[in-house]
Amino acid sequence: MSTSPSVSLPGETMRRSFMRHRRPSATSELTSIVNKTRRKSNIASQNSPTKTKTKAIVTEIPTHSTMDSASKTPSGNQISNFGFAFDIDGVLMQKSTPIPGASECLRYLHDKEIPFILLTNGGGKTESARIQDLSEKLKVPLTLDNFVQAHTPFRTLEHLKGKTILVTGGDPIKCREISKSYGFKSVVIPGDLHVHHRSIWPFHYYPLDDAYRPEDYADDLPKPVREPGVDTEDTLKIDAIFVFNDPRDWALDIQIITDLLISRQGYLGTRSNKNGDKSLPNAGWQQDGQPQIYFSHQDLHWSTGYHMPRLGQGAFQGALCGVWDLMTKGKPLVKTTIGKPHAETYFYAERVIHHYRKLVLGEEGDRSNKLKRVWMVGDNTNSDIKGANDFSGKSSAQWPSMLVRTGVWHPERDGEPNPKPTAGIFDDVMHAVKYALEFETKELGKEGKDGWTDF
Ligand SMILES: [Mg+2]
16 A cells, blocks of 8 residues: 655645545455446436425435524624535536526625635646636636636646646646646557557548647647557556546547556556466456556436537447457456545545635634535536535535536436435525525524625
């Protein structure tokens, strides 16, 4: 088991549990993968309840019943002991347009110094570029201190920053740029390999050939791809594979990724003689120092401008696993997936919101007024809601989950949400925030303190 490297959040260095598990034993990884593959998509096919007004459906964490027991309704401003985590697509934004009420919500929280973070499984742009774009569209100042994309935690993988990595995603050139902004120095994308070795994926067709023009696309390879008869030590070795967001060229990417997963120690163009050796764990597959593969999330679907959910990175992951299953005669792909709903991302997010609280409230404000709740507002039951429901952080803060109707979950198509949001289903982010503020105001009222009644 590896030791924990340091974690760099904007403005400080922290330790985190994600890296503590960055390279688990083969047994624990396999157990994890088996368990993950048993988690089926929970998108139900039966009919669902008709749309209603804002409604809480679970009563364990903040509910209407506990709100009703409050003895006093305060007014005015107050230092908050709670915060919000907002998903973006389907909650704050629909494609590139703000969802009605989203700007007003963030503006109010910003003005009242109520900490919030944007916690998205999206990505494909640098955090600074995405923040600038969202700040302009949502008309509220956002910073690196309250923004977590799916691939943001990759910046903590210090042990790989001096190695050579393969990165793919929606726009591989941007994904290379992002990974370099995280400190990875030697980054190869599938297009580099395709440009320098057209035969690595021998099907030539538009737009692949047009997109992968060497003059404006590819970087030089750090070392040449191994060819027969060449000393392996002088050839390209990949030490880790990253899927930053939704790949476009699935076929090229799956070819190159599987080439690496069957290689000897990550040397592209080689094949491990341990593959298929039944005397070894996992029948010898991924037992010869091949690069570890990291996915930034596993969302099967996501919400866009189209009227039905579209396939996301989880679909690519499923396709790769399907090919791997055929290649290995049923052996599981050993992989690491972060992003919502995985706890690693919520640990990271909770650290970000603690850090952000200190910036907003000051050290004393944070110390004297411990964080009690982070309201997770999302549109995806399998990522936003499941992640918040399952999460048990290092602080005692609760993560009540709130499902909105403006995104990927649709009651008529998907049926009752599974898992259920602990705080309820809401028409949109505006109704969700209003509910949370009313709850927190009642809570403060019990202590004779003021709350937030002007939203
Ligand atoms: Mg979403």
